[in-house]
Amino acid sequence: MKVIFYVNAFFSLVFALGVLFGKNPLRSALSLLLFFISISLYFFFAGSDYLGFVQIIVYAGGIIVLIAFVIIILGLRRESPDFDISLRSFVGIILLALFALGVLYGMGKSILHFVPQSPYFDTSVAGIGDAIFSRYLLPFEVASILLLVGVVLAFIFAKKEV
Amino acid sequence: MNAHILLPEIILSITAALVLIIEFLTPRRLQFIGTVTILGILLALFYDLSMFRNAGIGFYGMVKVGPFDRMFDLIFFIGAILLILLSFDYFVEISGEFYFFLITSLIGMMLLAKSSDLFMLFLSLETLSFSLLGLIGILKRKEFVAEATLKYFVLAAFSSAFFLFGIILTYVIFQTTNISEISNKLFAAGLTGIKPGIIVTLVLLTVGLAFKIAAIPFHMWTPDVYEGAPAPVVAFLSAGPKAAGFAIILKTLLSGYQAHPEIWKGIVTYLAVFTMFWGNLAALKTRNLKRMLAYSTIAHAGYVLVAIVSVNQEAYAAIVFYMLSYTFMVFGAFAIISMIGDSHSNLEDYAGLSRTSPLLAFMMAIFMISMTGIPTTSGFISKFYVFMSAAKTNHIWLVIFGFINGAISAYYYLRVVVYMYMMDAREEHAVPYFPFLRSVMWIAVIFIFYLGLFPQKVFEIIVSTL
Amino acid sequence: MLGFGDYLLVSVILFFVGAIGVIFRRNLIYILMSLEIMLNSINITLIGLARYSRDTNPQVLILFILVVAAVEVAVGLGIAINLMRVKGTVDVDLFKSLKG
Numbered sequence: 020m021k022v023i024f025y026v027n028a029f030f031s032l033v034f035a036l037g038v039l040f041g042k043n044p045l046r047s048a049l050s051l052l053l054f055f056i057s058i059s060l061y062f063f064f065a066g067s068d069y070l071g072f073v074q075i076i077v078y079a080g081g082i083i084v085l086i087a088f089v090i091i092i093l094g095l096r097r098e099s100p101d102f103d104i105s106l107r108s109f110v111g112i113i114l115l116a117l118f119a120l121g122v123l124y125g126m127g128k129s130i131l132h133f134v135p136q137s138p139y140f141d142t143s144v145a146g147i148g149d150a151i152f153s154r155y156l157l158p159f160e161v162a163s164i165l166l167l168v169g170v171v172l173a174f175i176f177a178k179k180e181v
Numbered sequence: 182m183n184a185h186i187l188l189p190e191i192i193l194s195i196t197a198a199l200v201l202i203i204e205f206l207t208p209r210r211l212q213f214i215g216t217v218t219i220l221g222i223l224l225a226l227f228y229d230l231s232m233f234r235n236a237g238i239g240f241y242g243m244v245k246v247g248p249f250d251r252m253f254d255l256i257f258f259i260g261a262i263l264l265i266l267l268s269f270d271y272f273v274e275i276s277g278e279f280y281f282f283l284i285t286s287l288i289g290m291m292l293l294a295k296s297s298d299l300f301m302l303f304l305s306l307e308t309l310s311f312s313l314l315g316l317i318g319i320l321k322r323k324e325f326v327a328e329a330t331l332k333y334f335v336l337a338a339f340s341s342a343f344f345l346f347g348i349i350l351t352y353v354i355f356q357t358t359n360i361s362e363i364s365n366k367l368f369a370a371g372l373t374g375i376k377p378g379i380i381v382t383l384v385l386l387t388v389g390l391a392f393k394i395a396a397i398p399f400h401m402w403t404p405d406v407y408e409g410a411p412a413p414v415v416a417f418l419s420a421g422p423k424a425a426g427f428a429i430i431l432k433t434l435l436s437g438y439q440a441h442p443e444i445w446k447g448i449v450t451y452l453a454v455f456t457m458f459w460g461n462l463a464a465l466k467t468r469n470l471k472r473m474l475a476y477s478t479i480a481h482a483g484y485v486l487v488a489i490v491s492v493n494q495e496a497y498a499a500i501v502f503y504m505l506s507y508t509f510m511v512f513g514a515f516a517i518i519s520m521i522g523d524s525h526s527n528l529e530d531y532a533g534l535s536r537t538s539p540l541l542a543f544m545m546a547i548f549m550i551s552m553t554g555i556p557t558t559s560g561f562i563s564k565f566y567v568f569m570s571a572a573k574t575n576h577i578w579l580v581i582f583g584f585i586n587g588a589i590s591a592y593y594y595l596r597v598v599v600y601m602y603m604m605d606a607r608e609e610h611a612v613p614y615f616p617f618l619r620s621v622m623w624i625a626v627i628f629i630f631y632l633g634l635f636p637q638k639v640f641e642i643i644v645s646t647l
Numbered sequence: 648m649l650g651f652g653d654y655l656l657v658s659v660i661l662f663f664v665g666a667i668g669v670i671f672r673r674n675l676i677y678i679l680m681s682l683e684i685m686l687n688s689i690n691i692t693l694i695g696l697a698r699y700s701r702d703t704n705p706q707v708l709i710l711f712i713l714v715v716a717a718v719e720v721a722v723g724l725g726i727a728i729n730l731m732r733v734k735g736t737v738d739v740d741l742f743k744s745l746k747g
Contacts, residue, residue, distance in 0.1 A: 035661055038681065039671070066698065077713055081717065085720060093727065093728065095676060102671055103671055103740075112670065116663065119662070121381060124377065125378045130353060140698065141703045151707055151710070153241060154704065157241075166714060166717075166718060169718030172314060174725070176729045181275075300708055300711070321729050327729055330726055342666075342685040342689070346689050349689055352693075
């Protein structure tokens with residue numbers, strides 16, 4: 020189990036780096052698609068099939084198509100690499116690395132006593148739906164406002180007339 | 182479920198939908214849509230005030246409403262109404278969605294101040310950020326605006342990813358995202374064994390918060406966005422969302438971690454000192470008024486953080502008072518900047534203003550003096566309350582740093598006055614008469630002097646809501 | 648034996664990679680993709696949490712994060728299209744000011 024998990028982790032890292040160092044935007048989008056699929060495998064590992072399929076449908080089916088579509092509209096073909104090679108970005112990267120180590124260290128010290136919340140782990144659609152419409156009702160409503168804002172915003176920015 | 186405690190937000194959501202429909206049926210009738218928006222806001226304000234003393238928990242512990250949160254609502258409402266008034270004169274031809282974004286940002290801010298769950302906080306923060314993006318980018322065809330929008334978007338998304346990670350790690354540590362449950366667990370179990378983890382999550386959360394209140398090290402969006410975005414929107418940005426940012430800090434740090442304030446106090450103290458000094462020193466060298474006010478807003482965030490470090494009731498009231506008076510100052514200043522024109526916001530453009538339009542010059546001088554913190558204005562009183570609370574809790578160094586910063590800031594605020602009164606204009610052009618901009622200016626001046634001369638009553642009201 | 652620590656490790660590393668992408672790249676499209684990597688890596692922590700604390704709620708949070716990620720992409724691509732029209736490029740220089 021652990022081996023499969025880490026093989027998948029290796030692949031998600033490779034795909035993420037593929038996005039990071041890609042030179043052709045479309046190829047990076049493809050790498051991102053594979054990254055999303057490898058993320059969905061974590062959900063399948065944990066036994067949450069519903070989330071795994073939602074991940075594939077929404078990210079792979081929706082978001083990647085959107086990104087690829089915009090790349091084609093904008094005509095972003097093979098561009099000269101746009102890496103920000105400056106002292107500033109290297110300092111930023113070092114700070115981020117320190118931060119990542121700090122998170123791992125701090126959390127590693129703190130998650131030793133991890134107590135299970137309840138005897139069973141509900142991965143069914145019904146269980147998730149129950150949680151959404153009881154405890155998470157208000158976040159659900161706010162998410163709907165957020166989606167409305169996002170739709171209007173995307174429309175405002177992308178339309179031709181001012 | 183107790184849904185009625187969110188009645189103002191529900192009214193505002195309906196108004197937002199209404200605005201979209203009106204814009205669809207009769208496009209671009211700004212004054213009409215703006216009036217509908219104002220009516221919706223006033224109705225929400227009415228219900229907000231009628232429920233002022235009602236406290237309660239609703240939506241399965243997602244929101245916790247008390248009178249103190251409704252005080253924050255008041256600041257947001259004032260900011261929104263002043264922005265609508267400014268927009269009538271400032272914008273000639275924009276799409277009516279501007280008002281939609283205004284209302285949704287208002288909803289986001291109000292929910293931020295009321296939410297008692299970290300994840301709820303995150304979702305309302307995102308709603309707020311994206312709505313503000315709509316306000317900033319409403320004149321999207323201007324190059325400056327396009328760039329400001331882009332910068333705000335990328336940095337907002339970046340910092341909110343960190344904020345989200347902080348929330349999730351908090352969830353891992355405490356097995357809950359509810360702020361009062363976190364507080365209870367801290368009181369019951371203490372810090373043993375989880376201290377490193379808590380420090381990590383607090384650093385992550387601070388990144389997200391620092392972005393919203395424009396504190397070091399996530400301040401770098403401020404000057405560019407302030408210079409690029411339309412002046413009325415900038416005024417709104419530095420009044421409402423900033424107050425919302427402080428509301429989140431009060432929620433998370435002060436109520437969530439109230440059992441152990443010492444773990445976040447260090448971080449916030451350094452944040453306060455660096456933010457004050459950096460904002461004021463950077464403002465010295467800029468000659469663009471909008472940019473200067475951006476740096477000054479960073480410095481003001483530093484002053485308010487001083488109040489947060491001194492953990493006591495009076496300090497909380499001082500924060501609300503500060504944001505209230507700052508709202509009026511900043512709206513007044515940006516009303517005048519709107520009159521002179523966004524593209525003429527260099528110091529040289531203000532030279533000789535006292536001769537071409539003496540009233541505007543006089544008003545601008547009042548706003549600058551108030552921001553410096555000279556007595557009889559509200560700027561003085563609000564600074565006084567903040568540093569008083571710091572002195573009472575023995576943060577003498579912070580008070581001294583505050584005074585040094587006050588002296589530094591006097592230089593660049595009063596330089597504007599010097600330019601207006603002592604320099605000669607290179608070319609004289611009359612400022613047209615804008616009724617709405619002038620009304621905002623008058624409202625701001627009246628409240629600055631009201632809060633400056635009779636602060637006692639307002640302060641007592643704020644203290645009584647705690 | 649697989650534990651929560653493994654999920655956290657992978658999550659932090661991928662988050663780090665995504666954050667480097669935001670700082671290191673100048674093209675807005677790449678920045679957007681890196682932001683997606685950051686948000687997705689947070690989901691790994693959440694699913695690990697759901698599994699090992701036997702809690703349903705983290706799965707709901709994953710759905711909400713998905714909403715946020717979708718909005719982010721839609722808005723970001725809208726901004727990219729607008730920027731292409733106005734400036735003819737989607738390159739960003741986050742740390743440089745608008746002028747000087």
